[in-house]
Amino acid sequence: MILVTSGTIIMQKPKFFVDSLKGWFGGRNGIILNTKDGGNTWHKQTSNSGNTILSMTFRNKNIGWAVGESSIVLKTLDGGVTWESYSVDTETQYLLSAVFFHDDSEGWIAGGQGYRG
Secondary structure, eight states: OEEOTTSOEEOSOOEEESSSSOEEEEOGGGOEEEESSTTSSOEEEOOSOOSOEEEEEESSSSOEEEEEGGGOEEEESSTTSSOEEEOOSSSSOOEEEEEEESSSSOEEEEEESSOOO
């Protein structure tokens, strides 16, 4: 675990950096934090989700995705200033644990059923 100066405890993963300075952390309760200085300072972004973020990926400094518990899929087009929620077309709630996009519109999400304790 990492204790951020704001007093918020988040998981050490997922994290994603697009370069040596700009990156994101995702964690419990839908928290997403962003840094523009290589991790010296972190700023909370609003994901509009209460689900744990388990994986993140970014195509560039603006376009990114986050996935996690209860089939949560989030996308940002503005570097995380806003996050849009997408639904997985299924009646089952999945634990989505990996996300990768090879271009701005086509990618893969992996996960399964089960409990992450």
